[in-house]
Amino acid sequence: MSRRDALLVAGGAALSATLPGRTMDAARSTVDTAPAPGAPPSAAGAGAIRIGGDLSVDRLGFGALAIVNRVPYGPPKDAAQMRRVLRWVVELGIDFIDTADAYGPHLSEELIKAALYPYPEGLVIATKGGLIRPGREPGDLDGSPGYLRRACEGSLRRLGVERIDLYQLHAVDPRVPLEESLGELAELRKEGKIHHIGVSNMDLEQLERARRVAPLASIQNRYNFGDRAADDVLRYCEAQGLVFIPWDPLGAAAGTAGSAAPADGGARLAQIARRRGISSAQAALAWLLTRSPQLLPIPGTSSLAHLWANVAAASIRLTPEEMRALG
């Protein structure tokens, strides 16, 4: 655990006292001599968005890929710390968690259940199926109806729920017509195993095709300050009332490997961050939240300090001048 995280754990006692409900294991920490941090931020600062018309969540969620080892997929180095992060996620008011059966594989879903079950009322958990290992090569995907059914039933078991709030097709399997993949998700929805269907990693043409097969509540694509390739999909979501869940929301501002750097290397974002006394990662989140009311960013982290900072960004909106300066 980093020193900043240790200080926050100590401050967790104060947080538990501030927020009603569950008791955080932070409160039982032996690191209790450090000063408590200031008043906790809340995801409610982001305002609410409705998924599928009926699931109202705050417009800043949590991406639960960060709680497992990413390359290669595997268990986290410190599972207790990841459970602590998850409990803080809900303590700080986040009510939307995104995961996938592929993360771990299975471990992210299992950790969520271990840390949060029985789930607090109003917590929406989204998961995904169709990816059998990291990557987007044909052999990494399975969008066949039989596989998706088994994947969905596995997620139901691991999460300990009777119905998945939002079940997303992780990516289109080029060997399976997307009509077949979406058709199976529509069937699972009819059976009551899925509440809402979402898709991920689709272009606009695929999204329109998918919507002809099943009612969709959301799409999850890579989108951040430095990578706006999905701008056309975002405009479509705004016009059609679909939720756009941007993955890699911090992009180069978090130094994520593979994230496209903005043309100026992030200098303008860093300048605005400096002026406001926030981090570039917080500025990247504020840019998304200001950019469109349909965006529901899901920054992931394994660090309490980063979680705190990300939730603090929920209340930050950039001015029209700042948005113009950022292009």
Ligand SMILES: NC(=O)c1ccc[n+]([C@@H]2O[C@H](COP(=O)([O-])OP(=O)(O)OC[C@H]3O[C@@H](n4cnc5c(N)ncnc54)[C@H](OP(=O)(O)O)[C@@H]3O)[C@@H](O)[C@H]2O)c1
């Ligand atoms: N649909 C898909 O194909 C797909 C693909 C990828 C991801 N996702 C989903 O999207 C979520 C988010 O995407 P992502 O994980 O690619 O990107 P991300 O959340 O933008 O970035 C995660 C990285 O940012 C770091 N970080 C988090 N907060 C920070 C802060 N305040 N300051 C500095 N660094 C910070 C984390 O490191 P620390 O742990 O050290 O904080 C981690 O390395 C995932 O958790 C997953 O749920 C979906």
